Amino acid sequence: MLEAQDLRKAFGALTVTNRVSLEVARGERRVVLGPNGAGKTTLFNLLVGELPADSGQIKIAGEDVTALSMDARARRGMARSYQKNNLFSGLTVRENLSLSAACAQGKAKTVARDSLRDAGVAETVREMASLVGLTELLETSADSISYGARRRLEVGLALASRPRVLLMDEPTSGIGPGGIHAFHALLRGLPAELTIVIVEHDMDLAFDIADRVTVMNFGEVVFDGPPQAARESALVKDIYLGTWAEQP
Numbered sequence: 001m002l003e004a005q006d007l008r009k010a011f012g013a014l015t016v017t018n019r020v021s022l023e024v025a026r027g028e029r030r031v032v033l034g035p036n037g038a039g040k041t042t043l044f045n046l047l048v049g050e051l052p053a054d055s056g057q058i059k060i061a062g063e064d065v066t067a068l069s070m071d072a073r074a075r076r077g078m079a080r081s082y083q084k085n086n087l088f089s090g091l092t093v094r095e096n097l098s099l100s101a102a103c104a105q106g107k108a109k110t111v112a113r114d115s116l117r118d119a120g121v122a123e124t125v126r127e128m129a130s131l132v133g134l135t136e137l138l139e140t141s142a143d144s145i146s147y148g149a150r151r152r153l154e155v156g157l158a159l160a161s162r163p164r165v166l167l168m169d170e171p172t173s174g175i176g177p178g179g180i181h182a183f184h185a186l187l188r189g190l191p192a193e194l195t196i197v198i199v200e201h202d203m204d205l206a207f208d209i210a211d212r213v214t215v216m217n218f219g220e221v222v223f224d225g226p227p228q229a230a231r232e233s234a235l236v237k238d239i240y241l242g243t244w245a246e247q248p
């Protein structure tokens with residue numbers, strides 16, 4: 001469903017992703033692990049089209065999207081939920097979800113009460129709120145809900161476009177053990193055919209949800225395999241203990 005072939009990106013003299021290839025099957029839960037600065041966020045930026053790759057190729061469902069804009073990739077089913085807070089804090093949960101659904105359905109030209117009351121938009125909002133466990137909080141302002149609920153709302157916003165591929169950058173960062181538990185329940189409740197790629201720092205959490213794990217270090221993929229193999233890999237352990245050094 002999502003393929004990257006030999007992606008490379010440099011900022012000046014600093015190469016931040018190099019020879020990155022991955023292939024994520026339809027419905028797969030892929031976790032991308034790696035220490036700070038390994039290039040995980042940059043990889044996401046390349047995949048969604050926020051950054052152009054210097055070289056390499058990206059495909060969604062077999063179609064080459066490397067030259068396409070972020071919007072064009074979104075129309076082909078790519079969505080991303082952000083590490084940073086990306087909500088309209090003055091608006092309610094319902095209004096946030098409605099705006100996202102109206103945009104995704106091309107009904108936001110006159111963003112106003114009319115588009116937000118549209119039956120198709122309202123239906124999507126109901127569905128997404130239920131998927132991310134926010135039905136009870138629909139009328140609450142986004143700045144009054146807990147941090148964990150805000151993170152779930154961000155996922156809801158990304159889902160409102162009914163993506164085929166969802167990229168999540170550290171969706172559980174800073175939400176505490178209870179929030180993490182709720183987030184994992186949310187992940188398990190998402191449609192089985194949705195392809196999900198998650199950047200996650202915590203290995204145990206990653207192993208709990210991953211079908212397959214990709215480990216990055218110094219901008220390169222250094223491991224790609226099932227969670228159990230990642231858990232047993234001396235290389236992966238070394239990277240996490242900080243004793244692995246880049247080979248010349």
Ligand SMILES: Nc1ncnc2c1ncn2[C@@H]1O[C@H](COP(=O)(O)OP(=O)(O)OP(=O)(O)O)[C@@H](O)[C@H]1O
Binds near residue numbers: 011016037041042043
């Ligand atoms: N726009 C930019 N200009 C210059 N350097 C950048 C830019 N964006 C990222 N970098 C550098 O690229 C490297 C990889 O950063 P990136 O954010 O992709 O890593 P990461 O694995 O997501 O790390 P973290 O877990 O801390 O978010 C870092 O050294 C970072 O400083």
